[in-house]
Amino acid sequence: MFHLRAAGVSLVLDTRGTASVLHWGPDLGDIDLSAPAFVPAVPPSSIDVPLRLSLLPSLAEGWSGRPAIENGHGFRTAEAHHQDQTLVVRSASPDATQEVVTELELTPQGVLRVRHRLTNRGDHEIVLPSLDVLLPIPAEASELLDFTGLWSHERSPQRAPLRHGIWSRESRHGRPGHDDAFLMVAGEPGFGFRRGRVWAVHLAWSGDKRIWAERSALGPSVLGAGELLAPGEIRLAPGGSYETPWLVAVFSGSGLDGLSDRLHPWIRATSPLSLPRPVVLNTWEAVYFHHDLTVLGQLADAAAEVGVERFVLDDGWFTGRRDDRRALGDWSVDDTVWPDGLHPLISRVHARGMEFGLWVEPEMISPDSRLARDHPDWILDGGAGPTWRWQRTLDLTRAYDHLLERLSALLSEYPIAFLKWDHNRDLLTPGVAHRQTRALYRLLAALKDAFPHVEIESCASGGARIDLGILPLVDRFWTSDTNDPLDRQSIQRWTGILVPPEYLGGHLGDGVAHVTGRTSALGFRLATALFGSAGIEWNLTRASPQEKADIAAWIAEHKRLRPLLHSGRVVRADSPDPAHLVHGVIAPDRAHAVFALVTLGTPAAALPPPIRFPGLDPDRSYTVRPIGVPPRTMQDAPPPWLAAGEVTLPGRFLSEVGLPAPLLTPEQALLLELA
Structure with missing residues (x-):
């Protein structure tokens, strides 16, 4: 025993x-x-022990x-x-x-x-x-x-x-x-x-x-x-x-x-991470496949101006990749688009004080690619069955040495600090998942061993591969392909039960979400992306001066708060109204906290439930004050504590009684700092 x-x-x-x-x-x-x-007892009509x-x-x-x-x-x-x-x-x-x-x-x-x-x-x-x-x-x-x-x-x-x-x-x-x-x-x-x-x-x-x-x-x-x-x-x-x-x-x-x-x-x-986690700009929703040094250079300049720390070039940089129907597997820089390679762009990114990252999808192959023509036997299932996003799966056990050599060549030639590692289809081949997964783990481990300074993000059509098996081999998860803050609130809330926020990528998207077409306020988008490994997925060259100013202020606030956000205790309140969410992060010593009051839809009552702050030190006094872009409200008068700009109360009161909530309109978020 x-x-x-x-x-x-x-x-x-x-x-x-x-x-x-x-x-x-x-x-x-x-x-x-x-x-x-x-x-236990032995019941009738059962084994006799x-x-x-x-x-x-x-x-x-x-x-x-x-x-x-x-x-x-x-x-x-x-x-x-x-x-x-x-x-x-x-x-x-x-x-x-x-x-x-x-x-x-x-x-x-x-x-x-x-x-x-x-x-x-x-x-x-x-x-x-x-x-x-x-x-x-x-x-x-x-x-x-x-x-x-x-x-x-x-x-x-x-x-x-x-x-x-x-x-x-x-x-x-x-x-x-x-x-x-x-x-x-x-x-x-x-x-x-x-x-x-x-x-x-x-x-x-x-x-x-x-x-x-x-x-x-x-x-x-x-x-x-x-x-x-x-x-x-x-x-x-x-x-x-x-x-x-x-x-x-x-x-x-x-x-x-x-x-x-x-x-x-x-x-x-x-699975410790290198802290602080850099603020990222990913180019996908900004330019898609439109890779042009002038356009991307201007985007890099705009990113640096607002405080971005890592610039990631997404899909479209390699030979023949002008859309999603060809060229996967041909992992060399397209010299028709990049006659001098990626060096000019990387130099511009570095000159603006940012790291450079690159998108890859090594486990996949396009039927229309040089690799498929040279090695058709490397395609799982011989290319039978339907394609998925116009691509097939590469047999990692056969292509392992080739992939390790190609990726190592890229990482040796270019000063790349980050790989966004994508996986955009199901395998659909019976009996291969075990060896394919083991080969993936081996490939990631070999790259991490050879290039320990390179961070890797696990992306699989968004959030289709978030698990603790791959976590020791990666540094970030792309939580979902949607940047719509309304969807992201739920996705991040539930994913975060298992995975700490600093591992979960959450990006500020365009005002009209590219996946859902839903329009959302900048303040709601900023508040949603604040928690986690923050980034941007938006063509900042098209943002207004006021939007850029708000984004710069948000990034500065995130940098100030990320020691707390990326080390603290995550808490979530149980709300009687599903239209209202309250979540936060509390410092290990419980001296500092950041909370968000979020309205997902129309509240159930004219006066919403109070904002209760779980997890605080009951014997400590906290000053509560709003931060960030003020949310939109529909009220004749705000609660007096909010109108005053701050209030100081014991943690026991804030946890058990809470503060009267302002009347936020749907799809808004109020950020509150407690110290």
Whole structure:
């Protein structure tokens, strides 16, 4: 028996017979592990011993739910040992031809990580149908939250009760996809951002996967996840091994924000970023494929004038790439557009004090490209099936050396500080997602090793590949292809449960959003893009002098606040009116905070609910004052505290009672600084 404890979380593992997780959740304190406190009764019409949910549950032990290994015949614990906060359990099949080593790590932040490694100890090949990680959850965790979505509308939440049976979400995109379940949360009914006990799992993997919750009529409920393997995809020769992705599991006794309170510090400790995060201008929505040194030079000048720190040249710079129907794979600079290469543009960018970044899409190939004509055998599935965005997928296992050489040549010739790494289609080829994902990880690692100064952004048609498997290899996620602030408010809110804000790119777009066509006020766009890794996706040469002045002021404000924004605790209030959102970031010492009051639509009442500021120090006094571009209101008189310009009150009052809200019109945001 083992008991691990960290940050208010306990993990109890019984290694007798078949190793079983007896408890994962709130800290149990000091307990007598020899007491029979975890042994259940034996019900009628069942197996004649207490049912145990082992690390590798199967029919052999009476578990008739989804097994950890399809066609598994029951594993027995052979050995277990404990090192620091990690438990390692070795189990063997009855005939000793299969061995599974399970690692369970409880981090100092209270995050539980679990993975299996199966090794073929027999004399014959093994075809592995599945190998998943399952964890028990208590009966009160009877309401589920996970996510769906589509292009430019990622991470849309959906909730349902956990009934008898399986709620299973599968991704068959060769990437997580825009409809990725992302994070599966089971909690007490009615849990919110600040209330309720919740248990959540995320699979740290960038390929095909499945994640599920199951409630059995036999009693146990579980959360599980694993790589979704195609038939015959994993074949293990004698001595060969397969290792599952890490299952990242988190318990919170204080709602969804409690998950972030564990995940964000853990991610910051294990995948640290270079701070401060530079303000970016990306050229895509500014010029699309219209690459011209004069036009882009003027855009660079305008970017520098407002305070941009990194200028990123998007799609259209390489040979023959005048639209999205050709040239992917031909990763050399187009000498008809750039007769002197990218050097003149980069020199201008550097002269204005900015770094230079470049867009690439190495995993894809256009049928109309030199690479496709020279190496048709490098196209997955031989080019069968439909194209997607007029492109196909490159077999990374065959093209690996070529891609490493081409990208290395670019990074050696040009002083590039940043790669926007895109992935604009599903694979649609069965049985290749595992090797394709592993090759991607290997390629990214090789580039990071050879060019440690180059940062990489994971973009997949926007936010279709945001996961903790690729996170250690990248420095930024492109959260979504939409820059519409109304959509971004929801996307950023839900993505931010798992991923800290400094990893999530959020850009100021044009007044008329290019994806939705919706018109939005500059202040709303600025407030939305303030939180996170901020940037601009707009042709600033067409902005008015007043707009440029407001943008320059916003960037200056972001630079002043980003030490807080990129290190603080993210909090979100539970609002009785879905038209009103309140979210903020609080400094680790709780002396400083920034909050946003956001109106998504028409409020439910003439007087909206007060602005409550969760997470403040109850015994500290805070001065609350508005910052940024004032939002549009519809009111005969503002609340007196806002008319006065500031108010000073105890944190306990601001959290429990709050401040009267101004009457913002729909699609507006009020920024408030507390210090």
